[in-house]
Amino acid sequence: MQTVRLAAAFFTVLLLSAQSASGSYPRAQNVTWKSTNFKTILTWEPKPSSEYSYTVEFSQVGGDKQRKPHCIRSSGTVCDLSSSLTELNAYYTADVLSEPPLGVNSDLIEFPYTSSPRFCPYKETDIGKPDFKLEVSEDKKKTTLYVTDPLTALFKDGRQLNIRDIFSDELQYRVTYRKNKSTGKKVYDSKTNVIELTNLDRGESYCFYVQAYIPSRSIDKQLGEVSQTQCSNDDSKSILEVYSVGVIAAAIFLILLLVGLIIAVTVICCRRRRKALKSGKEGLPLRDV
Secondary structure (H helix, E strand, C coil), rough: CCEEEHHHHHHHHHHHHHHHHHHCCCCCCCEEEEEECCEEEEEEEECCCCCCCEEEEEEEECCCEECCHHHHCEECCCCCCCCCCCCCCEEEEEEEEECCCCCCCCCCCCCCCECCCCHHHHHEEEECCCEEEECCCCCCCCEEEEEEEEEEEEEEEEEEHHHHHHHHHHEEEEEEEEECCCCCCCCEEEECCCCECCCCCCCCCCCEEEEECCCCHHHHHHECCCCCEECCCCCEEEEEEHCHHHHHHHHHHHCCCCCHHHHHHHHHHHHHHHHHHHHHHHHHCCCCC
């Protein structure tokens, strides 16, 4: 009798487990924050089948959970939370719930979910590459870089904010420069967008690139993306540095060809003239003695 009861209990457990498994959905994996210039997106895997969907819930650490309409029972694997993370210095977490598709009911009370790591926009968003304009003074004693602050995904009173609006005096720019065709680099940090360099060798060509620099951040988040490299002109360049060997050889060939043509035309003209003079003399009548 006891054996029969044990068998029945075991069968009941298996049945309940099977029902629970059949009513569940796969959990999201690799839930990650991706953020550049405060454009903040939550991503995860895998893409759901037609049998289930994903819903994102997010909150400040210790706060109430919120949802965004376009991230409820979605078949996507991204959720843009840029405009929802309004307290930039706060830490946020998010849960990605696996739920039935939109319009489909389920008997489950709690749905499986995967939580994200904590994320602070102010401390962790990546900073994109800045643009800058390069200007060398007429006396070649000063090189000035005019840096433009990258725009963010945030708006205030209808105006798009740049990174200076958000980081204020904490934002600096790091200039890395070197002589053209040299590998030795120097670094200069500036608290302003107008960067003047006066310790450069006159007449030399220098190459520059710029990065946003925020010293208050953790080391791996202090520097932003590297800008495009720009180089100043070198007034002391030799002709071999300005023009390639092929261009110089072609120019020499054309000059020699032109000189040869001039010489040939001159020789032909001289010969015709002599011939004409000779023919004229032979045609003259002899004078009486």
